[in-house]
Amino acid sequence: MKIIFINILCAIIFCFLFLGCVTSAYADVVSYAKNPQFASVENFDDMHPIVPEKRLSAADKKYPIRTYMTRDYCGNYEYENGRLVRIHTENGYIDGNGIYNAYIKDYQGNNRVTVSHTGQYFDVTNYYPYGMLYADLNGYDRYKYSGKEIETANGLNHYDFHARSHDFALGQFTGQDKKAVDYASVSPYTYCAADPVNNIDPTGESPIYGMDGSFLGTDDNGLRGEYLIMPEELFVQSMKHTEAKDVAYYGAIKDEVLHKIWNHCASLYSRPDWDGKLTLSEANEWYRKGHGETLFVDIKTLDLSNFYSLGEEYVGKTYIYNLLIYGKPSDGLVFGSIPFERTPNHGVRAYKDYYDFDIKKWSGMNIIRNIETYIGEWVAGSGTPYHIVIYGEQKLKPILPWLK
Numbered sequence: 001m002k003i004i005f006i007n008i009l010c011a012i013i014f015c016f017l018f019l020g021c022v023t024s025a026y027a028d029v030v031s032y033a034k035n036p037q038f039a040s041v042e043n044f045d046d047m048h049p050i051v052p053e054k055r056l057s058a059a060d061k062k063y064p065i066r067t068y069m070t071r072d073y074c075g076n077y078e079y080e081n082g083r084l085v086r087i088h089t090e091n092g093y094i095d096g097n098g099i100y101n102a103y104i105k106d107y108q109g110n111n112r113v114t115v116s117h118t119g120q121y122f123d124v125t126n127y128y129p130y131g132m133l134y135a136d137l138n139g140y141d142r143y144k145y146s147g148k149e150i151e152t153a154n155g156l157n158h159y160d161f162h163a164r165s166h167d168f169a170l171g172q173f174t175g176q177d178k179k180a181v182d183y184a185s186v187s188p189y190t191y192c193a194a195d196p197v198n199n200i201d202p203t204g205e206s207p208i209y210g211m212d213g214s215f216l217g218t219d220d221n222g223l224r225g226e227y228l229i230m231p232e233e234l235f236v237q238s239m240k241h242t243e244a245k246d247v248a249y250y251g252a253i254k255d256e257v258l259h260k261i262w263n264h265c266a267s268l269y270s271r272p273d274w275d276g277k278l279t280l281s282e283a284n285e286w287y288r289k290g291h292g293e294t295l296f297v298d299i300k301t302l303d304l305s306n307f308y309s310l311g312e313e314y315v316g317k318t319y320i321y322n323l324l325i326y327g328k329p330s331d332g333l334v335f336g337s338i339p340f341e342r343t344p345n346h347g348v349r350a351y352k353d354y355y356d357f358d359i360k361k362w363s364g365m366n367i368i369r370n371i372e373t374y375i376g377e378w379v380a381g382s383g384t385p386y387h388i389v390i391y392g393e394q395k396l397k398p399i400l401p402w403l404k
Helices: 002-034 058-062 241-247 255-268 280-289 329-335 366-380
Strands: 071-074 077-080 083-089 092-095 100-105 111-115 121-127 133-137 149-151 158-160 165-167 207-209 215-218 295-298 318-322 337-343 347-350 353-355 386-391
Touching: 207 255, 215 386, 280 329, 280 353, 280 366, 280 386, 329 366
Parallel strands: 295 386
Antiparallel strands: 071 077, 077 083, 083 092, 092 100, 100 111, 111 121, 121 133, 149 158, 158 165, 207 215, 318 337, 337 347, 353 386
């Protein structure tokens, strides 16, 4: 009987407390609905009242409504609430009033000073090694370290490096490197191999699209970065980045074309050639699942330390070398034999390669090649051959220090 009485008493107390909490919560909700409160946000440049203060009624001021500013990016064009506010160029930008402002950069490409069209500077910034700001005079411009946009909304303070965000307070990226498996000795979050003074992490490379939104290829810097649009007849694969920007189209584009480009750009990060490097496992995987689509590889990712320049008299001449013999074995298993062309100042470029497993006539150097091919086909399995475009230029060591 005592146990029953105690249980009933506990139930009454519980109901009393529960109903009291519900009543209190309901009163708070009603009070908030009548007089909503918003947390104050400092340094939040993405949120501000859109309606001018003089147009607000007494009731509006008593119960303010928070409105938000949206920012959209379309290639080099930047919009705020649907209004064009900035057109980015390689060395500055044109603001919403049609006025050009230029950047003065340091050796790493960091924006240090912004200069107006009248020659007056209005934004001066100094940095700690990982991009944290100090002595930021005025702080008007959002594009700072490495030329990247700093996101300060809600105190975030991250740099937008396109593929990942960079936290300058921690000195690292906020997401893992997709190619971290290839660099086991380096943390997947590390920025510039933990040496931001001597290294940079640029994303100035450009995928290039035709006027109909079709993917044409890349300039001599690869896939990553802001896309460019140009007439197909003006496109040359691996053209210089500066030349690509000179002939790029910056006019109006239909919405369906832009959506086609955006969808393709969004898929680039998942490609094995996103970082300009191609491993054997990635090459074989693409052979099985890539449907024959071309990949793009940076010549600087190939180990050419065994190659030497014999002088400028050999510029323009082409040579075919088997990288399994003269280069790094991991490169040789992917590319096999590649035609190389000498360029000025001890430079070298490479031609397009074809990833397949065809057998050539059994003679001379083809014997080694055919053996490699048989082994490669056995490892890769069945798939679709594809082209590998090798872009960029690599400098060779002169065979003699004084050789010109």
